Amino acid sequence: MKRIVTLLFLLILIPKINAQEYFPNNESIQNKNSNYTAFINAKIIVTPQQIIDKGVLLIQNGRVIAVGKTITIPKNAVTIDLDGKSIYPSFIDMYSSFGIEKTKKIESARQSQVYDTKKEGYYWNEHIKPEADAYQVFRYDNSKAEELLKAGFGVVNTHIADGIAQGTGALIALNNEDQGFRLIADKVSNHFSFLRSAASTQAYPSSLMGMMALLRQMYYDLDWYKKGNSKTLDLSLEALNKNEKLVQIFASEDKLNSLRAAKIAKEFGLKYILKGAGNEYQRIEEIKKTDAKFIIPVNFQEAFDVTNPYQASQLDFSDLLQWNQAPTNLKVLSDNGITFALTTDKLKKTEDFRTNLLKAIQYGFDKTKALESLTTIPASLLGKSNEIGSLKEGNYANFLITSGEIFDKETTVYENWVQGSKYVINDRLVKDIRGEYDLTFASKTYKWTIKGEISAPKSEIKTTDATKLDSKISIANNWLSVIVQTKDTTKTNFNRLTAYIDNSKNITGKAISFDGSESTFTAVKTAAFLKEIDSSKIEKNIKILATTFPDIAFGDLEKxxxxxxxxxxxxxxxxxxxxxxxxxxxxxxxxxxxxxxxxxxxxxxxxxxxxxxxxxxGIIDEHSHIAISKGVNESGHNSSAEVTVEDVVNSDDVNIYRELAGGVTTSQLLHGSANPIGGRSAIVKWKWGASPEEMLYKEQPKFIKFALGENVKQANWGNINPTRFPQTRMGVEQVYIDYFQRAKEYDAAWKTYNSGSKKDKTKAPRVDLELQTLAEILNKERFISCHSYVQSEILMLMNVAEKFGFKVNTFTHILEGYKVADKMKEHGAGASTFSDWWAYKFEVNDAIPYNGPIMHNAGVVVAYNSDDAEMSRRLNQEAAKAVKYGNISEEEAWKFVTLNPAKLLHIDDKVxxxxxxxxxxxxxxxxxxxxxxxxxxxxxxxGVVYYDIQKDEAKRIRITNERSQLISQMLDEKNKGIKTQEPKKKEKTEYHCDTLEQ
Structure with missing residues (x-):
């Protein structure tokens, strides 16, 4: 006997010390109840398209055994009569971090950043960690599970939301009763995002364009690795290879990021399911063209508290618009034939999910589509339609029992069954006694109103002369208890009523009066319950403002x-x-x-x-940094030739419209100057309202940003201890020599490989996007625009270029260009400079406003640029300064901002x-x-008018009127008692050469 007790004790302890404590072997679970449970007389929604009235649902061992109208119920079945009730499949959230501890962020200054990983056997970048598996670190959270169960969810796909390649997700059943059943699939999805890992201080990537470049390099490396070219084992690439056939989920978190992720998917023949942000309606044409499937949150923002007009004036018009329009997102996606599932992600409170979804339905989202997006669609996207998402035979018994149509505001959700285990949300056995009654006890008659919720009713009792008596009511296990206070001249008397609630309309029970006497009370129902509607909280049909192109201030109603x-x-x-x-x-x-x-x-x-x-x-700005998303500098390495600004054009930047108002039609968007070899640039035409891809200059010449001086050697990075090479101007030169030598060797290796016979092509060189870009410079296929100030460094770079057989196309800033104009002319370099900026940092002290005219007179092609959002819309006035400082003719001065920058950009044949x-x-x-x-x-x-001064005036009037309208709508929300949030001013970073992402 002692041995048996000891064995039982050990069996109890094992689940608490075993690494698989939350997923024990199903076969090890003893004494499972294998009885059948039959739910009869219910309206059964097998799928959103298959509905059975007065049907039978038969379950056993957590699975659906049969469903239909004429099902033979086994003799040993527990039968539950659900007459008047409905059964729906439980919901699925396919994007969650349920049960995963949030990765703790390593707080670090730049001096503690690392540039090379110390991890051996893994990918060279720590933000790429596909080897992570959610099921290995998962811990079931009963409290959070209850929140999700109450919201109607039965299954979640959970993952580690950290890093760019985040590893696999696990499919978990929210079964609070049976831990052995919970793990449906240990690896069902493979996750990616545009987020650095909080657990790493590796400096690269520090920008969105760096993340996109890293993803490309990762996929090239994977292909190279799969073909057996690597001599070493890489556990990260092994995991990527192994997980290729899983569902690929990319958390884009923004409409433009969705287009960017779709771009990478197209390049590599991938099919991402994109986890969006809820603002897809703003770019629905482009979203539709991606042909991607989506996971969409329903985290609508609260109205702003605009009672204080000074605070309200700080609100960006786009924030007001989004509050108004975002609830239409699901309808817009559905109307455009886009397949999507819904998620609770980004909700402050899980309980808000139903409220927000009902709001989306009120705004036109179809109820059947809503149910599909929570059941059959996520099941299909996860490849698990044969297990979850419907009540078909063989699927898990995951279902909701409701009082009626699930997306009706008056519907009560009673129970959520997951794998045959019941979770009670509201007691469905509590009878609804709400209504109007004639109450009689102690020989007196009263008018009795019972209202409130079914399981939490409220009592209101009045005498025949309409005097209100205080009363309290409670109900438990269908036993009713009421305390009624009556008064005489000296005191308050308490009377107690109690009764068992049966199926009759009337209520009869025992009354114990304040004096202890007992009698029978009766309550005869005279009227059915009518739910009171607070007129102040009736959701009026809020006027939805039209989406504009782009959907911010000064957007056009039509393209x-x-x-x-x-x-x-x-x-x-x-x-x-x-x-x-x-x-x-x-x-x-x-x-x-x-x-x-x-x-x-x-x-x-x-x-x-x-x-x-x-x-x-049109004015052409050779050097601009507006309309760039999430970082103008990829500062994580001293060379970032692999990144491109083309990936991160922000078509929603209002500065675009301001540029047009200043006559600018074309700009070169340059990488910043944080490193000697920066990123590739984007030449854009400012087509207001168009997509980022449509703004890119067609068949544009290839450019890249280089930089010299204080920025790249980190002399002006503040009171920190920079650790990245180079630290001196000598080091900057060595960076160029080292990288171009490597690029030369890389280019030679590929040329040898491509010219060889088939038998020589067994081992291909590794594709290196950085060296590939630098090889384009050596092959005169890509041009350099170089940030520069000091004459010695200008001469240095020209010498390096000549050593490797190419030319520096443009020196930008070039404020000491007047000192070396003859050498620039001899080399063949152009100049893009400021008209009269000087003394804003030490290496600019020798700048003079005659710089541009002097270089022009020496035969150098000279342009004036902005490098600044404000200056760019006044470049016409900057050009005029060439007349003031240097006696340049008006025609030639005008070319400084039109024809000359076109020449420098090699587009003067078109513009x-x-x-x-x-x-x-x-x-x-x-x-x-x-x-x-x-x-x-x-x-x-x-030939398209993108700015018209008269239409601009009309836009300003429209914006004023719409702003007032939106403010009124928000005041109405406030007055109705709906929760609001404090107004917040949207802080926008205006990028310059030296701006670093935090």
Missing amino acids: PKQETLLFKNATVWTNEKEGVLKQTDVLIKNGKIVAIGNAISDPSATLIDAKGKHLTS GSIKVGKDADIVLWNDNPLSIYAKVEKTIIE
Whole structure:
């Protein structure tokens, strides 16, 4: 006997010390109840499309055995009559971190950052950790499980939300009763994100574009590794390879990031399921084109408390719009045929899930689609339709018992059964006694109203003369208890009523009066219960404002279209040998300039009277940092040639509109100057309202940002101890020599491989995106735009370039260019400089405002750039400074911001001047464009008017009216007692060369 007791004791302890404590072998579970349970007379929603009235659901051992109208119920079955009730499949959340402890962030300054991993046998970057498995660290959380069960969920797919490649997710049943059943699949999904690992201080990547480059490199490395090219074992790549056939989930967390993740998926032939952010409606055309499936949160933001007008004025118009429009997101996605599942992710409280989903339904989201997005769709996306998501035979017995239609506000959810284990949300056996009664006890009659919730009713008793008596009511196990207070001249008397609630409409029971006497009380029902509606909390049909392109202030209600336009009698600044033409017509058609001259006519053209006005080509900003998402610098390495700004163009930056208002049509978006070899640039046309991809200049020349000086050697990074090489200007030179030598060898290896016979192609060189980019420079396929100040470094880089057989295309900033203009001319370098900035840091002390004219007069192609969001919309005035400082003619000065930057960017065959055949990128000014009084009236790109001063005035009026309307809607929410949040000013970072992401 002692041995048996000891054995039982050990069996109790084992689950607490075993590594698999939460997932014991099912076969080891003893004494399982194998009885059948039959649910009869219910409305059974087998799937959202298959509904059975008065049906039978038969379950055993946590599975559905049968479902239908004519099911033979075994003799040993427990039968539960659900007449008037409904059964729905329990919900599935396929994006969760349930049971996973949040990764603790390592707090560190830059001096403690590492640049190379110390982990051996794993991928070279610690933010890539696909070898992590959620099931290995999972710990079941009963408290959180109860929250999810109450919200209707039966299964979650949980993962470790840390890092860029995050590892696998596990499919868990929310079975609070039977831990042996919980693990449905240990590895069902493979997860990715645009997030660094909190557990690593490895510096790279520090930007969104760095993360995208790292993902590309990872996939190239995986392909190379799979082909047997590596001599060493890499456990990270092994895991990636092994998990390729799992469901691939990418947490994009933003509409534009979804487009970016889809871009990577397309490049590598992948199918990501994208976990979005709820703002997909703002870019629905582009979202639809990705052909991706989504996981969508329903975390609608609360209205802002706008009672204080000063605080309210700080709110960004886009935040007001999003509050108003976001509840339509699910309807918009559904209407556009996009397949998606729903998730509780990002909700402050799980209980808000149902409230928000009902709000989305009120805003037009179809109820059947809603149920699909919580059941059959996530089951299908996870490849588990044969186990979860429906009540088909053989599936897990995961279901909800409700009082009615599940997405009706009045419906009560009674129970959530998971794998045949019951979780009670509301007691379904409590009878509904709410209504109006004639109550009689102690020989007196009263009017009795019972209201409130079924399981928590409220009592209101009045005498025949309408005097209200205090009363309290409670109900438990269908026993009713009521305390009624009556008063006489001296004291309050307490009377007690008690009764068992049966199925009759009337209530009869025992009454014990305050004096101890007993009698019988009766309550005869006179009227059914009508739920009171607080008129102040009735959700009115809030007017949803139209989505604009982009969906922020100054967005257009419709995307502008290409037009045929004829400008009559303008002063035309051609930037060609014809010079400035007076009283001249310009016709643009199909996005091109088709005619310049006099008396031009075209019946199909819209006529624009340009008499007394000036028509120029669009301004081109050779050096800009606006409209870039999540980092202008990839500072994690001293070379980041693999990253590209093309990946992170932010089409929703209001600075784009401001650029257009200043006559800018084209910009080069440059990487910053945190490292000697920066990232690749993006040449964009500012097509307001278009997608990032549509803004990219077609077939654009390839450029990359280099940098010299204080920034790259980290001399001005604050009071820290920089550890990244280089630390000196000598070190900067050595970085270039080392990298170009490596690129030369890399290029040679690939050329040898590509020129060899088939038998020589067994071992391919590893694709290295960084060296591949630098090899393009050596092969004269990519141009350098180099941040520079000091003459010695300018000469140094030209010497390095000549040593390796290429030229530096452009020195930007180049504030000591006047000292070495002759050498630049000899080398063939151009200059993109400031007009008159100086003394903002030590290495700028020798800058002079005559710098641009001196270089121009030496034969160097000179442009003026902005490097600043504010200056970029005043580049016309910057050009005028070349006239002031250096006596440059007005025509030549104007070329500093139009034709010359076009030449530096190698796009002067398409833009930069008004010439037949060139792109119709033109600007109409009300005055000489070099005048401080000049205003832009129209900015046109490829025949599309993207800015019109008159339409701008109308937009301002519309914004004012809509802002007032949205403020009123929020005040209404506040007055209805709905929870609001404190207004917060949206802080926007304006990037400059030296801006580092935190």
